[in-house]
Amino acid sequence: MPVDYSKWDALELSDDSDIEVHPNVDKRSFIRAKQSQIHQERQQRKLQIEAYRYENVIHDGLLERLSAMTASLRRHASEARGSADDAAADVALKALLETNPGPTADAVPPRPEGLQGDGSAPATYSQMLAGLIDEVAQRLGEKKEAERYDALIGELEGHAKKIQRLQKETAEKLDKLVKEEGKKITSDDIHTGFDSSHVSKPAPAEKKDAASTDVQLLNPNFAASGGSPAASSKGGADGDEEDMEASAAAKRFALIPVKDYAASLQYISQNPQILTERETDGLLVLAFDAALERKDDYSRQCVHQALLLQYCRALGKDGVGLFFRRITTKGHQAQEVFYKDVQDTYMRIRNRSREILAERAQGAAEEGVEQIQLHAVEPGTVIQIKVPAADSQDGDERKAREIFEGFSPEMKKALESGDLDQVNKVLGGMKVDEAEEMVALFGEPSSRVSAPSSSRPLLGRIHSSWFWYGAASSDADDIGPRPEVGVDTADTLRRRLLLQMLASSVVLLASSVVQAALAAASSSERALPQEQPSSSSSSSSPATSPDGVAAATAAAAAACNNSPTLCGRRYDAVTYMGAHDSAFLRDGSTHDSLSGNQFRNATDALDAGLRLLQTQVHRNGSALDMCHSACGLLDAGPLQAWLSSIGAWMARHPREVVTLVLVNAAKAPAADYASVFEAAGLAGMAYRPPSSDAAAAAAWPTLQAMIGSGGRLVTFVTNMERAASAPYLLPEFDHVFETPYQVTSADGFNCTVDRPARADPAPGALAGGYLSLVNHFKYSRVMAGVDVPDLASVDEVNSPAAAAPGNLGRHLQQCRSEWAKAPNFVLVDFWTRGDPVAALDAMNGISDATGRSAVGGGVAERRRLGHGSLVAFVSAALVLV
Structure with missing residues (x-):
């Protein structure tokens, strides 16, 4: 029978190949050069195969996310079509939040070894989707607002089809390379065809006499060890107790407000290592320590965050996404179960801590043990x-x-x-x-x-x-x-x-x-x-x-709004510096949220001399909360609590006139706001115009007269009709006009009337009794349709100088020149930077300011925070607004 040597035809060139070369070429050198070329081509082919396979994996994950997003958007389409434009954005946010798979599934698989990248590739599918949404947003801007929701679905489905076509092309290229790779036999194809081993078993032991009564011990070395189970258990318990301290990442997680689930989800996505039982126990220990120090609010917050981690683990593989979908769904039964568990756990910790404090106090009284020690309170x-x-x-x-x-x-x-x-x-x-x-x-x-x-x-x-x-x-x-x-x-x-x-x-x-x-x-x-x-x-x-x-x-006792000079001026003849979106902070409590507009809270702003506070109000269930654009993005808590803090400050400062501007995004009626003001104790301090007629109401009293009458809190509210039952809630655009507020460049600030549309140009509006509000804050555009407060240029924007375009001093001087009157209200971001209060004093023409607290920007305020990545569902919600 002839021997078939055809299988060796697949061998590549070897050192002993019998080939003919040109007489002037060294045969050994030629073979080695040819081998090097073959090896390089083979390595490049393998890398290309790995790249195509990795690309398919990425496309599969992205296609799965896109399909889930479009399916979720379609399920909520009827709800969005029957809602107003701003409500449609909330519907989109809710729909896309349901598709979040959690931090584990969101991460992009690591690159195979050997594949090189330029370092700019996104690390998560959410970042990829954010870039896709950015591209979609450019086309959605050309659509009518009523058509944007359906157009968003269509654009996402179109991209899904493009990915499917690309996958088909990649699969064809991959098959071609795999076939070419299999044509030749290489050392990589060598494998073990078969293998076997044999181990001789020991001879069977001799059987003992059946009458033997020897006792076989399970642990024959127990007596020699000299240990005891109790001691071992105790040692293990001590080790567990030492490991119950929360990590630094978990402690930062405990600082996130309990209602800011978007921030909690983002933090878990970036720090999945905190999803362990040890971190839950550590946060509960932290809650107990806080309760012992009578820090009840912080203790409750630690309990909430600890149980949040516990529930995410208990819900299985996709527990993170499942938990946040349920907890953010209005009226879901899971909310009641979770909140009850948090409250019960907190009350057990609080009650036990009070018992321990009482026992310590009693023991100290009985024993009379005292020590004199010197200690520093603050770490560092x-x-x-x-x-x-x-x-x-x-x-x-x-x-x-x-x-x-x-x-x-x-x-x-x-x-x-x-x-x-x-x-x-x-x-x-x-x-x-x-x-x-x-x-x-x-x-x-x-x-x-x-x-x-x-x-x-x-x-x-x-x-x-x-x-x-x-x-x-x-x-x-x-x-x-x-x-x-x-x-x-x-x-x-x-x-x-x-x-x-x-x-x-x-x-x-x-x-003692x-x-x-x-x-x-x-x-x-x-x-x-x-x-x-x-x-x-x-x-x-x-x-x-x-x-x-x-x-x-004496000067402080005679001052009105920090200056004796201002006491005799009418309310409409004074300039008031204000904090734009004053309730929304960019600090550790919000995990340095990009949506935050201020570093310090409202009462700090009042201490520093600001007398105007603005915030946004949204519905959160039946309550009125201060939310930035949407409660799922940044929730600063109940409006009543914020107003109560302002009322407490005004009670301590009886010679200050304060103005509030409430953006009524909830479109709540005056009766709802009145109940909150009554509960916060501010209704008695509120200024009530002498007449409901807007023109008559424009006859403002002096600051001294307002202080003397007790009505020294002026409140303007948008999107609300005037109500006789709450005459102190003034519809803003019946009394105030504003300059443009969506400024993204230093030369974009101007003094034209932007809102209300019915108002005359500024000189005519001022003659008709309107007050003026200058919006002087700059946004930075991080993607199409997505703007965030610009921290990088805030020192120049808030500067009282007039040297450069965008300076606060220059903008105010321009408006005073065009209007022949100084602006009444000015809103700025990050008021601790750039010294806007100096510009305020220049507009009021005072040099006798007194009673202010010096509040400078700290190290944390002066660092430039990076924009990071914006997740796709937030981007989608914003482009719909």
Whole structure:
């Protein structure tokens, strides 16, 4: 029988191949060059095959997401077609939220080894879909608003068909390469055809006599080990307890507001490692610790976030997406179950913590154990120690040195070490009376603050030449004034200590007299003169002389809106600086949300001199919440709570006139707002025009008259008719016109009337009794139809200068020139940046500002946050608005 050698025809060129080459060419070199070429082509072909296969996997995942999105949009199409335009966006948001598969399924599979990328490829399917939506948005802008929902479905289905065609083409190319790869036999094709092994079994053991009664132990080494099950269990439990602390990522997750499910979902998507039982237990421990410190709100928030993680795990593989779909579906039964579980768990923790606190208080009373210790309250804050110099010429320092020389050797050594722990160690080993006397020597006897007889004496201050306070960072500012020539040292030091305590920098704690310390600090605060800042919001100088203190106090008592000059002016003759979207923060509480417009809250803005606050109001179930565009995007909580904080601030500042602008996105009637104002205690402070007629109502009183009458809160509301039952709720566009607000370039600011459309041009509108509102905030466009507050240029935009286009000072001067009248209201973003209050004082022409708090931008406010990636369902909702 002839031998068939045809299978060897598939062999590639080898070292011993019998081939003919040109006589002038070295045969060995030719074979090696040919082998190198073959190997390169083979490697390139393999990489191409892997690339096509990887591309198919990506397309399969993207096509699955697109199909789910279009199916969900079609299910909700009837609901969207029967709704208003803004409601259609909410329907789209709800529909697309249902398609979110969770963080595990959203991640794009990793590239096969050997495939190189340019680094710009999206890491998740949501980022891919965001880019696709960006492309779709450009075409949707040409459609009528009523047709955009159906057009969105059509565009997504069209892209799905394109992906299917591309998959078909890729499959054909892949088949061709695979066939070509199989034509040749290579070393990669070598595999084990068959294999076998044999292990000899040991001979069977001899059977024991049936009458034997020997007991076979399951653990024959138990007695030798000397251990006990109880000890082992205890050791394991201790190890578990040590592992129950929440990680840093979980602690950041606990800071997300309970109602901001969009932020929670985004955070879990970026940090899926927190979906473990250990993190749930750690957050519950954190909740218990917060309850022990009586931080009930934070404790409840930790419980909510802990159970959120637990439910996501319990719901299985797709538990994250399933949980958020159910919890965000209005009226879903899962909401009641989850919220009840959160409340029950929180109440158990709270009740137990109260029992423990009561037991501790009782035990301390019975045992009478006390210690005097020095502690820093805030992490990163240190108490530094300096021993008075022996050769100092300063009288106070020489006196301090004499006291130091009288200390025990142990205390002297501890103070010279500069280590606070060493000082506390010496104090802890002393009796309480002795320790108090020792610490009392740090200060002068005349400066002690006496406490009730039921508690120990509390030291009012510590000698400044021994101890001072500061943050651990190198750029920490000195808090409080230093002693000056001619100023009583004891009073200056006492004021300095008080300012440090008020700034939460550091406080001296004696465990047995905490309540006495708080009472003493409160009384000292009322007794001390207050520092009065200059007219600029970015700097302040303390009035240290008695005459200066008296003058500043008198000026503050006579001021209206931080200036005595403004008291005699009519309300419509004053300029008010305002915080745009004041309730929506970009900080840790919102996970640095790109939608946030401010770094500081509303009461901080009032402290700094702003007297206008604007926010958006949406329906969240039956409640009125402050939501940014949609409650699923950024929910700042109930309107009533926000108003209550403003009412509390106004009660503390009886000579301030405040204005609110509420964007009534909920289109709620006046009666709904009136009930919220009544519950917040603001109805009694509200200004009521003397007449319901808009022209008559334009006869505004002076600020002094408003303060005297008690009606010093002016409230404008959009999308609402005037109601006789709530005359203090003024329809905004019956009284106010606004300049354009969708500005994306520095030269886009102008002074034309944008809203209401019925208003005359600015000079005529002002003559007709309208008030003017200048919108001066800039957006950054991150994709078609999606704008976010522009943080990168905020220092230039909020600058009081008039040198460059986009400067706040330049915009206000332009409007005053065109209108022959200064603007009444100005809205800015990130008011802590750029010093907009200086521009306010320039418009009002005042230099006697008083009573403002200096609030500067911190490190967190000055960093530029990246835009990150916008998920597809948010983008889709925004392009429909």
